[in-house]
Amino acid sequence: MAPSANVEGELAPAQDIESSEKPLENGAKEQVVPATSEDITAPKGKAKTANGAQQKGKPSEGSKDGKPSGKELKEKAKAEKAARRAQQKGRQPGQQGQPIVDLGPEKQKNADTRRPSVAGPAPTTKIQHKRTGSASGGAQKPIQFRPVQAHAAPISEEPPKENKNVALFDHLYGNPRRNTVAGASKDVHPAVLALGLQMRNYMICGSSARCVATMLAFKRVIEAYITPPQNSLPRHLTTHLSSQIDYIVSCRPLSISMGNAIRWLKVKISEVDVTTEESEAKADLCNAIDSFITEKITVADQVIARRGIEKIRDGDVILTYAKSSIVQQTLVEAFRQGRKFKVIVVDSRPLFEGKNLARALTDLGLEAQYSLTHGISHVIKDATKVFLGAHAMMSNGRLYSRVGTALVAMTAKEADVPVIVCCESIKYTEKVALDSFVHNEVAPPEELITQGETSSPLSKWLDVPNLQLLNLMYDLTPAEYISMVIDESGYLPPSSVPFMQRLSLNT
Amino acid sequence: MPGSTGILAPGLTTFKRSVRSKGVSVESSIDNLISLLKRRQIRDSRPCAIATAHLLRRVVETFKITDISRLIDRVQQIGQRLISAQPRELTTGNIVRRVLGVIREEVEEDREGEISGYSDAGTDSRPQTPREQDSRAPDYSALFPRSLTSSLLRHGEMDSKLEEIGDGRPQRPPLLTSQTSYAVTNTAPTVTSMFSLLSHPRSNVPSPTATPGSQSPGIHLSLTSQALANAGAVKDLKAEVVEGIQEILEELNQADDQIAGYALEHIHSNEVILTHTSSVTVQKFLLKAAARRKFTVVHAEAYPNNHEATHASVIGKAKGEPDDDLGSEVFQKTLTAAGVTVVLVPDSAVFALMSRVNKVILDTHAVLVNGDIVAAAGAKAIAKAAKLHCTPVVVLSGVYKLSPVYPFDPDALMENGDPSKVISYEDGDFVDKVEIENPLFDYVPVELVSLYITNLGGHAPSYLHCIIDDHYCAEDVDLDKSNAYR
Numbered sequence: 001m002a003p004s005a006n007v008e009g010e011l012a013p014a015q016d017i018e019s020s021e022k023p024l025e026n027g028a029k030e031q032v033v034p035a036t037s038e039d040i041t042a043p044k045g046k047a048k049t050a051n052g053a054q055q056k057g058k059p060s061e062g063s064k065d066g067k068p069s070g071k072e073l074k075e076k077a078k079a080e081k082a083a084r085r086a087q088q089k090g091r092q093p094g095q096q097g098q099p100i101v102d103l104g105p106e107k108q109k110n111a112d113t114r115r116p117s118v119a120g121p122a123p124t125t126k127i128q129h130k131r132t133g134s135a136s137g138g139a140q141k142p143i144q145f146r147p148v149q150a151h152a153a154p155i156s157e158e159p160p161k162e163n164k165n166v167a168l169f170d171h172l173y174g175n176p177r178r179n180t181v182a183g184a185s186k187d188v189h190p191a192v193l194a195l196g197l198q199m200r201n202y203m204i205c206g207s208s209a210r211c212v213a214t215m216l217a218f219k220r221v222i223e224a225y226i227t228p229p230q231n232s233l234p235r236h237l238t239t240h241l242s243s244q245i246d247y248i249v250s251c252r253p254l255s256i257s258m259g260n261a262i263r264w265l266k267v268k269i270s271e272v273d274v275t276t277e278e279s280e281a282k283a284d285l286c287n288a289i290d291s292f293i294t295e296k297i298t299v300a301d302q303v304i305a306r307r308g309i310e311k312i313r314d315g316d317v318i319l320t321y322a323k324s325s326i327v328q329q330t331l332v333e334a335f336r337q338g339r340k341f342k343v344i345v346v347d348s349r350p351l352f353e354g355k356n357l358a359r360a361l362t363d364l365g366l367e368a369q370y371s372l373t374h375g376i377s378h379v380i381k382d383a384t385k386v387f388l389g390a391h392a393m394m395s396n397g398r399l400y401s402r403v404g405t406a407l408v409a410m411t412a413k414e415a416d417v418p419v420i421v422c423c424e425s426i427k428y429t430e431k432v433a434l435d436s437f438v439h440n441e442v443a444p445p446e447e448l449i450t451q452g453e454t455s456s457p458l459s460k461w462l463d464v465p466n467l468q469l470l471n472l473m474y475d476l477t478p479a480e481y482i483s484m485v486i487d488e489s490g491y492l493p494p495s496s497v498p499f500m501q502r503l504s505l506n507t
Numbered sequence: 508m509p510g511s512t513g514i515l516a517p518g519l520t521t522f523k524r525s526v527r528s529k530g531v532s533v534e535s536s537i538d539n540l541i542s543l544l545k546r547r548q549i550r551d552s553r554p555c556a557i558a559t560a561h562l563l564r565r566v567v568e569t570f571k572i573t574d575i576s577r578l579i580d581r582v583q584q585i586g587q588r589l590i591s592a593q594p595r596e597l598t599t600g601n602i603v604r605r606v607l608g609v610i611r612e613e614v615e616e617d618r619e620g621e622i623s624g625y626s627d628a629g630t631d632s633r634p635q636t637p638r639e640q641d642s643r644a645p646d647y648s649a650l651f652p653r654s655l656t657s658s659l660l661r662h663g664e665m666d667s668k669l670e671e672i673g674d675g676r677p678q679r680p681p682l683l684t685s686q687t688s689y690a691v692t693n694t695a696p697t698v699t700s701m702f703s704l705l706s707h708p709r710s711n712v713p714s715p716t717a718t719p720g721s722q723s724p725g726i727h728l729s730l731t732s733q734a735l736a737n738a739g740a741v742k743d744l745k746a747e748v749v750e751g752i753q754e755i756l757e758e759l760n761q762a763d764d765q766i767a768g769y770a771l772e773h774i775h776s777n778e779v780i781l782t783h784t785s786s787v788t789v790q791k792f793l794l795k796a797a798a799r800r801k802f803t804v805v806h807a808e809a810y811p812n813n814h815e816a817t818h819a820s821v822i823g824k825a826k827g828e829p830d831d832d833l834g835s836e837v838f839q840k841t842l843t844a845a846g847v848t849v850v851l852v853p854d855s856a857v858f859a860l861m862s863r864v865n866k867v868i869l870d871t872h873a874v875l876v877n878g879d880i881v882a883a884a885g886a887k888a889i890a891k892a893a894k895l896h897c898t899p900v901v902v903l904s905g906v907y908k909l910s911p912v913y914p915f916d917p918d919a920l921m922e923n924g925d926p927s928k929v930i931s932y933e934d935g936d937f938v939d940k941v942e943i944e945n946p947l948f949d950y951v952p953v954e955l956v957s958l959y960i961t962n963l964g965g966h967a968p969s970y971l972h973c974i975i976d977d978h979y980c981a982e983d984v985d986l987d988k989s990n991a992y993r
Contacts (some may be wrong), residue, residue, distance in 0.1 A: 166850050167803075168779075168863055348855035349810050355930070355937075362940035371944035372811060372929055373854045374885035378921070378946045404855025407888050414891060436859035448853065450814070457815070457822040458851075464822055466843035468850045475859035 164445070164462065166470045172442045178250040187243045189221045196251035202351060206325050207391045207427055208297050211257035214248065218265060219289045222282050233281050234272045241266070253441050256392035256400070256429045264292065300424040300488040305330040307486045308387065308422055309337060316341040316384045319412070322402040323353035324389020326422040328360065331387070335366050344369045344379050348404045350447045350471065373404050376411050386412040388477075390423035395501060396432045397479035397494035399423075400439065403472045409481035418483040421494075425487050428501035436475040445469035517543060519554040526561050533569050536562055537585055544593035552872055553787075556598040556759055556907050559589060563606045564752040567745060575614050575744065582607055586986050595922050597873040597881075597910040602755065604911065604983040609751030611980055613744050755907075758962070762905030763788045765962035767795035773901060773960070778802045778865040781857070781893075784809035784883040785816035786870030788903045790842070792960075793868070797845035804842055804849045805864060807857055809883055811928040812947055821849050854885050858892045867893040867900045869951075873920070874902070874909045876975050878953030878968040881920050884946045890955035899957040906961045911975050911984045917950040 165173045177200055178184075181193045195217045198204045204213045221244055227233045245262060248254065254262070268288050272281045308330035312318065318341055320327050331343060343361055345368060347354030358370045371379050386408065392400040399405065399421055409419045433439050448469050450456040461467055479494040486492075487500060522543055526536045540562050543549045549558050566585060570578055586603030593599060766788055774780060774796035782789050782804060793804060806821055808814040823841035843849050852860065867889060871880040880886075880902055893900045914920065926943035959966045966974065 167848075168850075168860070349808075349853045358941055359937050362937065367942075368940070369942040369944060370930065371946075373888070374809065374812070374883075374949075375944045375946045376885075377887040377891075377949055378884075379944055402855075403853075403859055406858035407855065407892065410858065410891060410895065411888055435862045437862070440859070448851070450818075457818045460822060461851075464841075464843050466846065466848045467821055468848065470850050470852045470856065470860075472852070472856045472859055475856070 162465060164468050166442075166468050168437065169440065169442055169470065169472075172437075172440050174253065175250065177252060177444060178247075184247050184250075185243045187240060188247045189217070189224060189244060191217045191220045192244045192247060196248050199248065200251040205351075205353070206323070206389075207255045207257045208301070208325060208424060210255050211261050211426065212293055212297055214258050215261055215265070215289050215293055218244065218262075219286050222285050222289075225282065227278055232274045233278055234270050234274060237269050238266055241269070256431075257424075257426045260426050260429070261292065261296075265289065296426045297424060300426070301326050301329055303488040304422050304424065304486050305333045307491065308420070309334040309339070311385065311420060311484075311486075312339050312341055314340045317344060317382050318342070319344040319346065319379065319383035319386045319408070319417070320357070321346045321354065321386075321388055321405050321408045322348065322351070323357040324387075324422065326424070327387045327389045328357055330422060331361060331366070332364060335361075335364060342367045342369070344371065344383055346371055346373060346376055346379060346404075346408055348373045348402075351402075353402070373407060376408055380408075380411045380415045380417060383412070383415070383417050386417055386419045388419060388421045390421055390427050391474055392427045392429050392431075393421070393423050393485065393494070393497045393501075394433050394476070395428075395430050395498040396434075397482070397497050398433060399477040399479075399482055399494070400433070400474055401477065403436075403475045406436075406475045406477040406481070409477045413481040419481055421482055421485045423485055423487055425489065425500055425504040428487075428497055428504055430498075430501060433476055436472070438476075439474075441473040443471040443473050445471045447471050517546075517548050519549050519558055522549065522558050523561055526558075526565050533566055536565060537588065541588060541592040544589065544596065544599070547593075550596065552596070552598040552908050553759065553905075555593070555596040556602050557756065559599045559602040560606070560752055560756045560759065562589075563603065564749055564756075567606075567610075567748050567752065570745070575610065578748075579607060579610055582610065583983075583986065590986065595920055597875075597912060597920075598907055600912070600986055601907055601910050601979075604979045604986055605755055605907075606748075606752055607983045607986075608978070608980045609755070610748050611982075613747045613751065616747075617744055759905070759907055762907065762962045763791045766903050766905065766960055767791040769960050769965060770796040771799060772965070773866070773958075774800060774802055776800045776802060779805060779863055781805040781807065781860065781864040781867045781889070781898075783807045783854075783857075783867075783869060783886055783889055784813045785820040786903075788905070789868055789870050790820060792903055793842055793847065794840060794845055797842055797847045802847060804847055805860055806849055806851050807854045807885070807889065808851060809885055810854060811945070812924050813883060818851070821851050854889075857889050861892045861896045861898060864893070864896070864898050867898055869900060869902050871902050871904045871908060872948055874904050874959065874971065875914045876909075876911050876972050877913060878956065878959070878971045879914055879917070880904070880951045880953075880956065881948050882951055884949050887949035887951045887955070890951050894955050900955055901958045901960060902956050903960050906963060906974065906978060909961070909971065909975050909978065911979045914950075920948065921950065922947045 178196065179200070181188075181197065184193060184196075195204070195213055198213070199210055204210055218241065221241065222237070225233075225237060225240060227236055241262075245254070248258075265285075268285060272285070276284075304326055308327075312330075312334045316339075318331065320331075320343065334341065343358075343366055345354040345358040345361075347358075347370065349372075354370070358368045362368045369379065369382075388399065388401060388405055388409065390399055390401050394400055399409070412419050431439060445461075445468075448471050449458045449461070458469070461469055482494045484491055485494055485497065489500060489503070492500060522540060525531050525539060531539075540549070540558055543558070544555070549555055563582060563585070566582065567578065570581060582603060586600065586607070589603065590600045770792045774793070780793065780802060782793070784807075796802065806817060808817045821841065821843065823844065841849075869880075869882055869886055869890065871882045873881045875881070882902075890900050924945045924947040926938075926945050929943050929945045930938055930941070932938055953968045956968055959968060959971060961974065963974065
């Protein structure tokens with residue numbers, strides 16, 4: 001683990017997090033906290049020095065020959081860039097291979113075992129099911145996890161030569177996602193530090209799973225929180241939380257459900273009476289968070305699953321897209337209740353979430369068919385119902401979900417197959433959108449590079465001028481493709497979503 | 508036994524080499540192509556078309572013509588074998604039909620020449636020896652016992668009819684002649700071909716409405732003797748047929764460039780063009796426009812069947828298969844190098860992007876007579892999404908891909924690919940339990956297509972059948988079923 005070269009220096013922070021989290025699952029929480037922070041600060045320096053050395057190298061090289069003409073300078077820059085590329089490429093396989101091979105199965109175990117411990121008092125079975133779903137469920141699937149090493153480092157050290165952002169989505173590009181905990185504010189709680197990276201690497205993925213994980217992490221933040229002197233808890237805790245949220249956003253933008261939950265939490269905090277004892281107030285908040293999770297997600301999921309099962313008849317062929325925890329729960333429950341049906345999972349690049357769903361279902365003994373987006377117009381012929389999960393439901397009744405959902409819903413509509421969306425009310429938002437450009441998330445384009453046994457031609461994409469890779473996360477499905485939305489209050493048409501959203505705000 | 512060189516992996520190049528070499532008999536070349544088609548070592552429209560044309564040229568060259576109708580039978584016979592070897596490659600059948608058309612046309616021209624009196628008939632005809640007939644086509648006479656006289660009569664009538672429809676049969680340079688022929692013959696031929704479209708190709712022969720050729724029945728009746736056919740300048744005829752096939756081959760080579768010639772009409776500055784899979788035709792089309800205009804191309808990668816080629820095409824590395832003669836010319840220049848912004852996206856993002864796309868340009872595997880197309884899997888969803896956003900869908904297709912086949916059973920044209928591309932066999936336990944679907948093609952109905960661009964120009968979907976009528980003799984349409992009728 002001791003970083004011997006630059007390469008490892010960049011790797012170190014992430015690995016340290018991993019290693020430092022292993023004790024965490026053993027339950028030695030108190031000890032872990034300081035250990036993590038130490039580990040975190042140590043590599044920060046190293047990374048900095050590494051960067052510094054590289055940066056120093058550049059100007060000295062450039063200034064060697066007295067007055068280079070503009071053209072020469074350009075050529076020089078080009079050559080330099082090529083050399084840097086070559087160097088990077090040389091180390092990339094090692095970087096990518098190492099964490100995947102080493103940490104792959106180990107990480108799985110971590111993920112599985114850690115979760116219950118984090119889950120706290122909420123009913124563990126539910127939480128476990130929900131949250132293991134997106135990350136675990138198979139032996140090895142290297143594609144699922146983004147390589148932990150730094151992609152952003154090479155990008156940031158490069159002269160911003162060509163803007164690789166797709167112009168159409170320029171408004172959606174934020175800062176490049178954070179790769180390490182280095183540089184995070186010192187206020188950020190270790191649980192949040194870890195959570196941010198887990199979200200970034202899609203280990204915690206899916207709207208409700210991220211929401212639950214965030215709330216649990218914030219519970220620990222509140223537990224560890226001590227109001228500074230001359231401050232009151234309702235005032236200061238909100239700002240303290242904000243720095244945590246900033247960190248999470250820098251890892252991956254918040255999901256709609258997270259936004260809703262955080263808004264709720266902030267209201268709760270501001271409602272705390274200044275005169276209450278701090279410990280009491282904290283306990284109240286923690287209880288409120290627990291009951292929030294139970295009510296809005298755990299129980300809501302059970303209710304939705306029960307309603308969903310009613311829509312599954314014997315002999316049905318259920319088509320679903322990618323992986324939604326609530327759809328998975330519905331299908332599994334229906335299977336447990338003895339319904340006889342078949343599932344078609346349609347999946348897409350680059351996350352291949354559906355593979356985990358299909359694997360989980362076939363492991364149970366369900367009959368499943370698996371295809372990718374390209375086969376949608378073929379597999380829809382066999383389907384009798386389409387079940388979709390949601391990232392969010394917009395106020396104009398449109399479904400905001402994993403990119404590709406709209407294609408599936410469109411194809412289903414054309415084939416006269418009913419499209420049923422399972423969505424907890426926490427995912428309703430008052431935002432409206434007409435197309436996928438309004439709200440979206442652009443994931444790092446490097447994820448699109450196929451990691452086969454042979455190196456993909458795309459690995460050189462940064463060198464090709466005018467070439468852009470676009471890795472959208474979500475798309476917007478028009479309301480007319482959706483036959484029905486199931487939420488915890490019942491079956492509704494998509495046009496009722498804004499009313500339900502208002503109702504859910506009032507409760 | 509099939510005379511492949513054994514150095515390269517068997518494919519189009521090796522086949523072309525072996526079919527040219529004198530040492531390989533025609534029969535073994537036929538067998539070779541059939542097995543290549545069956546093993547899918549020659550696949551996709553263009554390679555199949557090229558291979559078929561090369562084979563048929565060899566067949567015609569080596570055929571000892573004593574009687575032209577025997578050559579037609581022979582080509583039909585080979586065509587049936589090729590089609591049954593790989594019924595999903597419709598271009599094979601298309602090329603066979605066009606070669607048949609060439610032969611019929613030559614016969615017709617020859618005959619007309621005789622009538623007008625300047626024939627060089629009989630100067631060089633080979634004596635019709637029974638030995639030759641037996642050795643070359645032993646079974647065919649048995650298979651097709653119809654009388655030569657009647658067949659000649661029928662061909663004559665048919666040909667004269669089709670000739671009036673627009674002498675748009677294959678051997679002329681496609682672009683020029685069809686336009687001129689239309690200019691000359693005006694609207695009447697369109698009407699005729701509409702009639703003939705509805706009627707059965709066989710039954711329409713005697714029908715008076717469909718035969719403008721009935722104005723000259725006397726000529727044909729005077730021609731019906733076998734002697735006359737034999738007396739025709741057989742060798743010249745053969746040379747002309749070979750020349751006709753050569754022109755088909757040239758058309759195959761030029762089609763993409765000719766299609767690209769229409770690019771500037773359809774792509775304008777600052778447009779956003781969406782395309783799907785890697786295709787030389789589309790690539791050339793866009794490159795041609797890129798020389799003059801700046802636009803953006805959104806390229807869906809067609810995972811998992813064609814994404815490697817798509818990636819290679821946007822990056823600019825030539826495909827790793829030098830065994831195709833496509834390989835050398837493919838992707839010599841990338842769109843990005845031509846100054847076009849290329850955005851590579853996964854297939855799933857198509858719907859999200861469609862609201863900003865101005866035009867969808869699709870390559871196709873085959874175009875059927877009603878305008879439906881068989882294209883790479885995923886194309887239907889893309890076309891549908893385009894339709895919903897009122898984005899025009901333009902299909903690029905060489906005329907050789909237009910097939911006179913009516914899709915009574917579209918599923919028969921579909922094909923499934925390698926499931927390990929979807930889930931690799933490393934996931935053994937998972938593969939055991941799950942059913943994997945990896946279709947290669949999508950069937951895109953004509954309603955989703957706004958425009959077809961062939962090497963003859965742009966066509967409305969409803970107009971396609973006219974082009975098909977121009978290029979294929981009505982007699983040859985149900986080529987693969989001709990056995991059943993006799």
